Amino acid sequence: MTINALYKLFLECSAVSTDTRKINPGDLFFALKGDNFNGNTFANKALELGAKYVVIDEKEFKTSNNHILVEDCLKALQDLATHHRKILKTPIIALTGSNGKTTTKELIKAVLSKKYRVSATKGNLNNHIGVPLTLLDIKPDTDIAIVEMGANHHKEIAFLCDIALPDFGLITNFGKAHLEGFGSLEGVVKAKSELYDHLKKHSKTIFFNEDDKTQVKQIGNYNKVIAFGANSKDTKISFVASEPFVALEYMSERINSHLIGHYNFNNIAVAIAIGKYFEVPHLNIKQAIEGYVSSNNRSQIIKTESNQILLDAYNANPTSMMAALENFTNLSYKNKTLILGDMFELGDNALNEHQHIVSFLEKQNDITAIVVGEHFSKTKTSSAKILALKTYADLANYLEKSPLKNRFILIKGSRGMALERALNIL
Known part of the structure; x- marks a missing residue:
């Protein structure tokens, strides 16, 4: 046929x-x-x-x-999606990156929806099946579509770009994710930059973080770009605070988000830059950012009878884990406790990366930590403030016998650990 x-x-x-x-x-x-x-x-x-x-x-x-x-x-599905995309000619914004893809996608959608009819990837359907399904979900009256792209091997982003044919693109960041497939951080940069390569080849527009040296290097001399950052001439956006929610300044006005952690600042900033490019009024941009509340175990604040919990258990890799930990250590809360789960898909780097996290925790005098999983259980520590457990069942048993009370708790781990289950006990 x-x-x-x-x-x-x-x-x-x-x-x-x-x-x-x-x-x-x-x-x-x-x-x-x-x-x-x-x-x-x-x-x-x-x-x-x-x-x-x-x-x-x-x-x-x-x-x-x-x-x-x-x-x-599968090929018929992918070919049909590209055909549909060509027929409709809807402008497409593609995004990839090691961390923050889904949050950034939702922020962009929230901002652009203040002026346009927007279609976007549902959840994290961002692979060789999810991207075609996202494209086929675009309706004729859609003004702009946002397509999230994920990958754990080289050439996958390039393949997804050939299906979606994006007009605009951005990379949230480059981090130590899927090292089992990419081999190294350099491999991650090369793989994620396949989006930039595609956009450059077809003379399309790139949004990029001018404060990120790796981003600047990957852009090179390409000039069809929209930059943003603390000192950017295109879109100046300044970080104000994150105690615990991120606040920033844009157009001489403070924007107070409901997102936690300095690491979310860049996710918000690119949404603002895209909103500005598409001429969304800056007050509407502010409303969109301040009205966005994260869900699905991403940077959620949950208050129980005796604890305040920061749930960030959707996923984890060494870069996102360290960013979350650094942010958590800087928060001026008392009785801080960590519940951390294994980070997956790290290959031969697994033990070293988990040990690096534990070594960092040993230096934090005001934090107690429970680390859970096959990898974390193999790490070494002399700190009495770090408890290593092998399985979630061990964690559940410990929390039942030794309830945490009056604590500020960060829960973070890879999706396969499903640490949000601990909420039922906490």
Whole structure:
């Protein structure tokens, strides 16, 4: 089937789905394959649940005219997404980075929504399947679309750019994330900069942090840029405070956010710079930033009967972990306690990176810490203020027997640790 023929069927459908558990009547279902499943076997189930058409790539499953046979379902999904993107010509802002992608995406959306109809990646659907689904969710009346891109290997960002064909782009930062796939921090910089490479090749616009030396180096002599920073001529934005929420100054006006940690300053700053570029009135920008409240275990403040908890347990890598710790140590709260979970996908660097965190904690006299996981349990410390546990079950058992009271607690760890479970005990 040609892409034009498939696109006509797509236009007859209400949405695109790849999961029969989330299918709605009128959907176009793509029977994707995974390591442990074959979507083709769910084709009839999808029709029973109300899908209008199902796209399959194994001919033995074609039993009706509602079964659309293609050579490869995943490639068909990706090609359809690019075709849709070209038809609509909606301006697309792409973003990637080691930390803060989803928060930055949501901030940009909040700012631009003050003036435009905005479509954006839902959650963190930012891979080779999520990006096509994001593009296919763009409606004809959408003014601007925001596409988040994630990667843990080289060439993945380049591949996603070829699908989304962005008009604008930004990289939040370069940090020690997915070292197992990228090999080193230098590998991270090279991989994330594939977005810049694509934008440069096609003479598109880059938003970048002028205070970040690595960003400046990656931009080089490319001049189709919009810079922001403390001393930027394009968009001057100054950090004011983070006690605990980030405050900044823009257009001689203070903006008080609901985001915690100095590390969120740059995420807010780029949203402001993009808002300015797209001519969102600065008072509307201020309203958007001040009205944005994080969710999904990202920089959430939770008050219990006896504790105040900073929940930042959505994900973690050495760079984001250290940024969170440095911010936490500088907060003027008493009785500060850390509950930290393992950082994943670090490969051969895992033990060294976890030991580096523990060594940092040993120097903090006013903080007690509980570190949890296979990697943290193998670290060495002589500090009585650091308790290393191997599993979440060990943590739960400890918290049940030794309740934390009257503490200011930071909870942070990789997604696989799911440390937010501790809230039920705390």
